[in-house]
Amino acid sequence: MKIAIDAMGGDYAPGEVVKGSIVAAREYGVDIALVGPRQKIEPELARYDCSGVNIEVVHTDQYLVEGEHPAYALRQKRQASILVATKLVRDGKAAAVVGAGPTGGVVASALGVLGTVEGISRPVVGGAFLGFAPNTIMMDLGGNIDCRPDQLLDFAIVGTVFARKMLNIDNPSVALLSVGAEEGKGNEVVRESYPLFQKCGLNFIGNVEGYDILSGRANVIICDGFVGNIMVKFVEALGKTICRWLEERLKDKLPENDVSEIVGSLLRITNVADAAGGGPLWAVNGVSCVAHGRSRANEITKTIGQAKLAVELDLVGALKAELATARNKLNMPTYQS
Amino acid sequence: MKIAIDAMGGDYAPGEVVKGSIVAAREYGVDIALVGPRQKIEPELARYDCSGVNIEVVHTDQYLVEGEHPAYALRQKRQASILVATKLVRDGKAAAVVGAGPTGGVVASALGVLGTVEGISRPVVGGAFLGFAPNTIMMDLGGNIDCRPDQLLDFAIVGTVFARKMLNIDNPSVALLSVGAEEGKGNEVVRESYPLFQKCGLNFIGNVEGYDILSGRANVIICDGFVGNIMVKFVEALGKTICRWLEERLKDKLPENDVSEIVGSLLRITNVADAAGGGPLWAVNGVSCVAHGRSRANEITKTIGQAKLAVELDLVGALKAELATARNKLNMPTYQS
Helix, strand or coil: CEEEEECCCCCCCCHHHHHHHHHHHHHHCCEEEEEECHHHHHHHHCCCCCCCCCEEEEECCCCCCCCCCHHHHHHHCCCCHHHHHHHHHHCCCCCEEEECCCHHHHHHHHHHHHCECCCCCCCECEEECCCCCCCCEEECCCCCCCCCHHHHHHHHHHHHHHHHHHCCCCCCEEEEECCCCCCCCCCHHHHHHHHHHHHCCCEEEEEECCCHHHHCCCCEEECCHHHHHHHHHHHHHHHHHHHHHHHHHHCCCCCHHHHHHHHHHHHHHHCHHHHHCCEECECECCEEEECCCCCCHHHHHHHHHHHHHHHHCCHHHHHHHHHHHHHHHCCCCCCCC | CEEEEECCCCCCCCHHHHHHHHHHHHHHCCEEEEEECHHHHHHHHCCCCCCCCCEEEEECCCCCCCCCCHHHHHHHCCCCHHHHHHHHHHCCCCCEEEECCCHHHHHHHHHHHHCECCCCCCCECEEECCCCCCCCEEECCCCCCCCCHHHHHHHHHHHHHHHHHHCCCCCCEEEEECCCCCCCCCCHHHHHHHHHHHHCCCEEEEEECCCHHHHCCCCEEECCHHHHHHHHHHHHHHHHHHHHHHHHHHCCCCCHHHHHHHHHHHHHHHCHHHHHCCEECECECCEEEECCCCCCHHHHHHHHHHHHHHHHCCHHHHHHHHHHHHHHHCCCCCCCC
């Protein structure tokens, strides 16, 4: 399996990207295509032992830089490394693409080159939210701001496939995030979504409230990207703030090792996305994985591992099948070709 | 100043309510009218030294019980203690009313008997959200689920009066909670609200994101009650969960006193509403304060203190004046009589 990497993606490109790719090639037994300027990539490759791994450089001079508007820049830079890397997937020359930002560039390339699975118009962002509830994922976390009920249903289908394939949960429970458990509770979109969710054949357990994000009651919690984005930014900031506060409180009371162990654990629990590295852009018609812009080699390696897993588990095929089943139950048009 | 208390409100009524009222009468120098069944209240009063304080019992046999639908129950029980207590305010026999739940009963009584200030249709719920940002309040936290832009503006006006009067901030900064700082970012309601906020004469600083709830950038953060309710339930549950986790991690490493001091502080920081006791129902046309259903005497006392403060600061008058000013700037109808 070959995986295409945007060698120029992220804050520490190309150095950390190249380093992480070599480790991934060895660890996961994948071939790697590093896309970017040969003159920048090859000196980095030369610093490591690359024996026994299959790494090629796909040359292009262009790449996105931080601060550009990604979609606009991609229209100017038709040979940008993230675009070229994504086209390798479209053309069957790579099984997946990995980019470490700017996130907008990875998303715009995936949308423009691979498109989305039929019937879903934009990538869905989601995943485990808090280490206290490792079997609970939330969707959408910011890809889709104003949502219709049928979009929330799409997120639920994506989440069900996610939980089944990546968390190994047989029959994931699905809930709508709301302000009360009863059917009539919630804003207009949630109230309209409820009967749709009841009929779609997913394991819908009703509404859950804010505290249920931690309780593990549902495996898949659905919200629009407005709520999800606010929540994810809030919890990451809160986690960091509590960690700083705690460090200050503990530093004169406990040995340094104990403090950093406790604070480090809490940071991982509250900043799950950072801890997990990157993941697939859901609903893209192909495997495109995005890592944080501030990824170091270790996160790049992990994200390449996620890309390999997404290919092996056939996440895209599984999602299409699940969408067709749900739409069939609702007598909605089945887009699957 | 006389304050009317629903002696039968909350999980520990009438015992804790009576006890807390006596302390408040002495501490704040207020007169108290305890409303409820004389045969239940008087034995409680007899347990304490009531010399030098002015406490009367206003008898009624009816009161709400936990589990009833408050609005429905109030239609059956026209002499319910919370209704009778609220009418004392309407009739000028008391300056404020305090009830410890069910919250729906306090709200329904306030709405039915006192009404809201003109132009606002429902009470606004809000206040300080996290101890890390004591000068940042959020509104609405659950009173109003689907909101129009002009409702969000009302919350901003309420929040400005709140911050000015109760936090002593001269010119409180106001922001819309959104998914990006730029004007075009957000869901439809936020995008439509932005230009309205710019013109209203408040100290509007634009959009803030999830992490800014902690950063103290804005004094007043505005969201609809759907988002606010989910956030407030989430953060309270998260605070409690982190406290339990931390207690487990520290109990073998630190003396018991240190553990409970650290965990207790963190709980107060993350459960601000619990720590603060109750507060006024904003936008009600009169002072009605609600305390948690699980309030003990101490919280009852504090809530009575808040009620006294709300009367002294003339929160209702200040809100009406601020509403008139903002509406004048927007050329909107001025409802103030």
